[in-house]
Every structure is written in structure tokens, then in C-alpha cells.
Amino acid sequence: MKHRRETNQIIAHVTKLSEMAIDRGDYVLSQEEQGRVDQLVEMRLRGVPLQQVLGEVDFLDLKLRLTKDVLIPRQETEILAERIIESIDPGEGKVALDLCTGSGCIGLAVKKAFPQLKVILSDISPMAADIAKGNAELNGLDVEVLVAHLFEELGEVKIDYLFCNPPYIPAHEFAMLDKSVKDHEPSIALLGGSDGLMFYRMIEEDAKNCLNQNAQCFFEIGYNQGEGVKEVFSGAAWTNQRVYPDYASHDRFFFLEFSSLPGVK
Ligand SMILES: C[S@@+](CC[C@H](N)C(=O)[O-])C[C@H]1O[C@@H](n2cnc3c(N)ncnc32)[C@H](O)[C@@H]1O
Incomplete structure (x- = not known):
């Protein structure tokens, strides 16, 4: 059943027809379409994830292109983007940064919800930054895209909303990941150092110079990292730390604010 569904998705993608039309089974593929379908089915049979085979994915109400150079946006990250959209109320002149942006999914979803918000997407991978830029154009969204290690290319800009789904898989868990991943x-996009918390530590250190007072920060975290990230962000500069679970009741989201007490870093 899964195979049939995926084959129909591939055929729908190649022919630009709806899956329902394909499911009726009365459409005859041209030779060229059949060749392309065969090629994509063969990729899928080699274990390439369906989203990479199709080269696109839906993320909330966005259509995003992707290649093997970016993480396939996950359902948990859609939840994160929804929570961010529910939680913020950006006024005039506010700036948001989607750090470790990959396909651009989080920042672009927020930009779509708040067109007046200035949104910067940043990633260390030039390939990811290119994809994020293309996705902004594809969805008619005007954002700035940077290629940078964390906050390095921000210059004087100060951030009011920080979104980040960094690499957070501990080195020892990498071997246990699903083969397709x-x-x-x-x-x-995956490896977060020996305990998975390396990026949160670097961000805690560097963010203090880049955030405006009362900046709101929204992170995705690993399934058992709630206590770890709370510890990383336990300094006096941070307030209102909250860990939220995903639908499987695992730690998944970490939200907090930057209070920037004078003299406190
Ligand atoms: C877990 S993926 C998240 C991608 C996307 N935000 C999402 O949620 O689907 C992490 C991203 O961090 C980027 N990255 C890795 N090291 C980085 C660094 N030092 N500075 C900035 N981005 C980095 C990777 O290229 C990758 O795109």
C-alpha cells in the first residue's frame, strides 16, 4: 500500500496531475514521463528518502525545495514554527533570526505569518543558504540570507526573536540513526558534539552580544535534552526557561528570554 501510494506520488509529481487523478488509473504516461518515473522509483528503491526523490516538501502552508544538502524538515519542526507564530507579536522594526536555517523552513513560515517582520536566515553551508534563498523566492517572501558560522555575519544588527533547530545528535547516537537519515x-545538519549540546553552549555564549533586551528564543532540542539545555542556559542573563514535549511526550522544544541585566553576561 505504501509502495503504491509513493509510486502515485512520484507519478503525480512527474505529470503534475493530482494523486487522485493518478489513482483512477486511466492516465497513460508518455515515454518521457515513464522514463522519469522509472528513474525516480529506482532512486526510492535505493533508499533515497521520498522528499529528496521529489525534491520538494510541504511545510505548513509553504512549498519548499530540497536536496541532499539540507535536512528534510520534520513534523516536530512544523510544530515549533506553529508555536513561534502563536507566541510572538512583532511590532514595528523587530528583527528575527533563523539560525541553522537549512531549507529555511522555520524563518520562512514565520515570515509568511508576519510579512512586516524583518527575517534573516543563516547557515554555515553555502548550499543550504542557496536552497533557503530559492525557497524564499519560490514562496514570494523577502528575507535576508547569510552564510555564516552562527552569529558571525550579523554585524551590528540586534535580534528580537531567535529561532534555531541546531544539529543536536550526540556523536555516540549517530550510528543508531535510521539508515535513510x-x-x-x-x-x-545532525551532529551536535559528544553529548549533543555543543551548539546550545556556543549559542549561549555568542547570543548575548547579538540579542536585544527581552529577546525571545525558540529552540528545537533532542528527545532527552531538556535538563541539559536548562543547565546550559541557567545563567542570570536568561529567564523564563521552559521545556515542552512533542506528541510522543519527549523533550522537544526549549523556549526562553534574554534579560540582559546590566553587567551580567
Ligand atoms: C538540524 S539542521 C536544521 C535545518 C532547518 N532549520 C530545519 O529545522 O529543518 C541544522 C542546520 O545547521 C547548519 N549548521 C551546522 N553547523 C553550523 C554552524 N556552525 N553555524 C551555522 N549553521 C550550522 C547545518 O548546515 C544545518 O542546515
């Missing part, structure tokens, strides 16, 4: 998604 390990073999087909970029390791630079």
Missing part, C-alpha cells in the same frame, strides 16, 4: 541527510 545516516546515509542520505547531511551529517553537518
Whole structure:
């Protein structure tokens, strides 16, 4: 059943017809379409994730292109983007940064919800930044895209809303990941150092110079990292730390604010 559904999705993608039309089974593929379908089915049979085979994915109400150079946006990250959209109320002149943006999914979903908000997407991977830029154009969204290690290219800009789904898989868990993830998604998007918390530590250190007072920060975290991130962000500069679970009741989201007490870093 799954195979049939996926084959129909591939045929619908190639022919630009709806899956329902394909399911009726009365459409005859041209030779060229059949060749393309065969090629994509063969990729899928080699274990390439369906989203990479199709080269696109839906994320909330966005259509996003993707390649093997970016993480396939996950359902948890859609929840994160929804929570951010529910939680913020950006006034005039506010700036948001989607750090480790990958396909651009989080920042672009927020930009779509708040067109007046200035949104910056940033990633260390030039390939990811290119994809994020293309996705902004595809969805008619005007954002700035940077290629940078964390906050490095921000210059004087100060951030009011920080969104980040950094690499957070501990090195020792990498081998246990599903083959489709390990073999087909970029390791630079996954590996978060020996305990998975390396990026949160770097961000805690560097963010203090880049955030405006009362900046709101929204992170995705690993399934058991709630206590760990609370510890990382336990300094006096941070307030209102909250860990929220995903639908499987695992730690998944970490929200907090930057209070920037004078003299406190
Ligand atoms: C877990 S993926 C998240 C992608 C996307 N935000 C999402 O939620 O689907 C992490 C991203 O961080 C990027 N990255 C890795 N190291 C980085 C660094 N030092 N500075 C900035 N981005 C980095 C990777 O290229 C990857 O796109």
C-alpha cells in the first residue's frame, strides 16, 4: 500500500496531475514521463528518502525545495514554527533570526505569518543558504540570507526573536540513526558534539552580544535534552526557561528570554 501510494506520488509529481487523478488509473504516461518515473522509483528503491526523490516538501502552508544538502524538515519542526507564530507579536522594526536555517523552513513560515517582520536566515553551508534563498523566492517572501558560522555575519544588527533547530545528535547516537537519515541527510545538519549540546553552549555564549533586551528564543532540542539545555542556559542573563514535549511526550522544544541585566553576561 505504501509502495503504491509513493509510486502515485512520484507519478503525480512527474505529470503534475493530482494523486487522485493518478489513482483512477486511466492516465497513460508518455515515454518521457515513464522514463522519469522509472528513474525516480529506482532512486526510492535505493533508499533515497521520498522528499529528496521529489525534491520538494510541504511545510505548513509553504512549498519548499530540497536536496541532499539540507535536512528534510520534520513534523516536530512544523510544530515549533506553529508555536513561534502563536507566541510572538512583532511590532514595528523587530528583527528575527533563523539560525541553522537549512531549507529555511522555520524563518520562512514565520515570515509568511508576519510579512512586516524583518527575517534573516543563516547557515554555515553555502548550499543550504542557496536552497533557503530559492525557497524564499519560490514562496514570494523577502528575507535576508547569510552564510555564516552562527552569529558571525550579523554585524551590528540586534535580534528580537531567535529561532534555531541546531544539529543536536550526540556523536555516540549517530550510528543508531535510521539508515535513510545516516546515509542520505547531511551529517553537518545532525551532529551536535559528544553529548549533543555543543551548539546550545556556543549559542549561549555568542547570543548575548547579538540579542536585544527581552529577546525571545525558540529552540528545537533532542528527545532527552531538556535538563541539559536548562543547565546550559541557567545563567542570570536568561529567564523564563521552559521545556515542552512533542506528541510522543519527549523533550522537544526549549523556549526562553534574554534579560540582559546590566553587567551580567
Ligand atoms: C538540524 S539542521 C536544521 C535545518 C532547518 N532549520 C530545519 O529545522 O529543518 C541544522 C542546520 O545547521 C547548519 N549548521 C551546522 N553547523 C553550523 C554552524 N556552525 N553555524 C551555522 N549553521 C550550522 C547545518 O548546515 C544545518 O542546515
